[in-house]
Amino acid sequence: MTEVDGWKSRGHGPQPEVRGIVCHHTAGPAGGGDYPSLRVVRDGRPGLRGPLSQFGLGRSGQIYVIAAGRCWHNAPSTSSLHTNSRSLGIEAENNGFQPWPEVQLDAYRKLCAELCREFGLPVSRVKAHREVNTAKPDPHSVDMNAFRAAVAALIAGTPGSSWTEDIVKQLPLIRPGDDNLDVKTVRGCLFARGHVPSTVYADLPGGLEGWLTSSLCDDGLVELVRSFQRAQGLDADGLVGPKTWPPLLRV
Numbered sequence: 001m002t003e004v005d006g007w008k009s010r011g012h013g014p015q016p017e018v019r020g021i022v023c024h025h026t027a028g029p030a031g032g033g034d035y036p037s038l039r040v041v042r043d044g045r046p047g048l049r050g051p052l053s054q055f056g057l058g059r060s061g062q063i064y065v066i067a068a069g070r071c072w073h074n075a076p077s078t079s080s081l082h083t084n085s086r087s088l089g090i091e092a093e094n095n096g097f098q099p100w101p102e103v104q105l106d107a108y109r110k111l112c113a114e115l116c117r118e119f120g121l122p123v124s125r126v127k128a129h130r131e132v133n134t135a136k137p138d139p140h141s142v143d144m145n146a147f148r149a150a151v152a153a154l155i156a157g158t159p160g161s162s163w164t165e166d167i168v169k170q171l172p173l174i175r176p177g178d179d180n181l182d183v184k185t186v187r188g189c190l191f192a193r194g195h196v197p198s199t200v201y202a203d204l205p206g207g208l209e210g211w212l213t214s215s216l217c218d219d220g221l222v223e224l225v226r227s228f229q230r231a232q233g234l235d236a237d238g239l240v241g242p243k244t245w246p247p248l249l250r251v
Helices: 038-043 102-119 144-156 163-170 181-192 207-213 219-231 245-249
Strands: 020-025 055-057 063-065 087-092 126-128
Touching: 020 102, 055 102, 087 102, 102 144, 126 144, 181 207, 181 219, 181 245
Parallel strands: 020 087, 020 126, 055 087
Antiparallel strands: 055 063
């Protein structure tokens, strides 16, 4: 897995929630290495500002983590569960005609299985772009019924800790007064879990977006963390550490 520099703060605002997964192909060049479409997926193209997807998938099966926030990968969506604000996108390198390397398809299935597991999604929420947007053909030639069946088999047989659980072990302790990008993650997670009443941000400059993009762990945020901790049966100390991060991220 390759973490693309700046991925934690990249996005069109925070990702409000994850209810679905949308599988794409890049329609990029036929050659040019493992993931020549990275720049376009990260930065966008004329008429559409990046990031265009949270994940990229190279021909070698390498996963590229591109963005943590909302991405412009599926609009207009024919499914309310697969809009940009409610789903994650995976852009797999393929020009739209060339055969899929088996190592890439294997990684595609494993990534979808891991995302379903982490976000508590049924396999039916894994959709081809063409299944949730009538104007799109991707990912070309992939039988999605067979793909979903393979993802389901992977989930049924997946033991041990996940890569998200490993990431949680590396996350910092968030204290009152901290000012960093991890604080924004806490804010986004609290909102996604339904622990941010509208009264918190209604009178703020910028409203909800202003509140979500603040990187300061102020007194108001500490109180919301304490409320979340009490709801989870945790010690309500207002600190986001190894016991609070997992339920926030739903690991």
